[in-house]
Amino acid sequence: MPIIRHLEQLPAGARGGAMAIGNFDGVHLGHRRIVDQLLQRARELDGPAVVFTFDPHPVRLLRPQESPPPLTWTERKAKLLKDLGVDCIVAYPTDRRLLQLSAQQFFDRIVVEAIGARAMVEGPNFYFGHNREGTIDRLVEMTRRAGMTLDIVRPVELEGQLVSSSLIRRLIGNGDVAKAATMLTAPYRIRGMVTHGAGRGATIGFPTANLEAIDTLLPAIGVYAGRVPLRGEAVAAAINIGPNPTFGEHAVKVEVHLIDREESLYGEPLEVEFLSKLREVWAFGSKDELVAQLREDVGRAREIAGKGF
Structure with a gap:
């Protein structure tokens, strides 16, 4: 299945399954744990496993001076996620209109109406909506009201450190590509x-x-x-x-x-x-x-x- 850039292009087979939202920069071991749970929920629902990501990262528009260089380009990210078993990758074009959506609007328009998700899987530090107003606690309430399941996946720890894109970025920036590779899926x-x-x-x-x-x-x-x-x-x-x-x-x-x-x-x-x-x-x-x-x-x-x- 190709990368979906616009929700109008979303095929019927990509609706009604399990969904994870995030940047997934680098596609590391923490992302793999999220995808593993996503695949399990999708199998239980007999539906697709969908990852919704952003292109570019929202920080590039909101605070460009703080935007770190990415670890992956969109096609590479999609390939790594598909190698993990994801059925559909939505790389949504990030624009000001998207960033102005409130948390409730984002959930209603994208998660419920466009994707038709019946389950969500996220990490504990997930935020969504305008000014990151959508917290995990709010997502718990939204999914409950929508009759959806929500799994919060714990981070991966390796050698006493939490695996994250920022940590991997520091390792690569210091030249320690071998250690970074132990935290990445490739x-x-x-x-x-x-x-x-x-x-x-x-x-x-x-x-x-x-x-x-x-x-x-x-x-x-x-x-x-x-x-x-x-x-x-x-x-x-x-x-x-x-x-x-x-x-x-x-x-x-x-x-x-x-x-x-x-x-x-x-x-x-x-x-x-x-x-x-x-x-x-x-x-x-x-x-x-x-x-x-x-x-x-x-x-x-x-x-x-x-x-x-």
């Missing part, structure tokens, strides 16, 4: 367009695809092991995020070296999955020192990507 991924770079990598035996127009959170400056989904395969990759101080360049760039694979990718979109940080970025005393380190980086990245995750 390793962290970015996307961008491949553009022409200086071409220096090819002259020393390590050609790279240079990524621009990245619309999600960029991991910290460093060298990473990862994978690239390409032509139906998962290709091992070594990724450099940062400047090239050895050659006197200080602009931050994203350069992806495909391991044991040669492809012409200029002008194409490319997704890159991060598995582990290998090292920091530093200046080398000579080209030979740089090449020796790159060989080591590629060997480690090949090993890590080959082990899977």
Whole structure:
């Protein structure tokens, strides 16, 4: 089932089931617990499991200066949710009209009338409606009056920390993509367009695809092991995020070296999955020192990507 952008497009088969509302940024273990309960309720009702999310995040419109970079783009989020078993994803275009709806209006127009939900599943920190006036306590009362069931799913705790999108964002921003992956349902991924770079990598035996127009959170400056989904395969990759101080360049760039694979990718979109940080970025005393380190980086990245995750 494709992503639904407008409620007028909602097929009859997406009505009358169980519904969860939220941003689901990153699709982490806490989201998976919500989806698991959502699927159980949908099976009991013999109806669909529907996730209603927002595109963009409401904070982008309400407080753009406070809006953090997202962990997932909409299509990626939908793919991850569908992999968990969700039947229908509504990515509602966030606009001022939606944000002006009171909690009761949102519940009546979207949950009851448009989706026809018979059950809801939410986390304990769920808010909805204008100025976040719709609390969990209000939702309990609304669903009771509507004859619907409501499940409040407890958060997931991992190593003494509550799994959340904000925590995962901090980990990725610090370069700890491996720990972030333990909290996500799939390793962290970015996307961008491949553009022409200086071409220096090819002259020393390590050609790279240079990524621009990245619309999600960029991991910290460093060298990473990862994978690239390409032509139906998962290709091992070594990724450099940062400047090239050895050659006197200080602009931050994203350069992806495909391991044991040669492809012409200029002008194409490319997704890159991060598995582990290998090292920091530093200046080398000579080209030979740089090449020796790159060989080591590629060997480690090949090993890590080959082990899977």
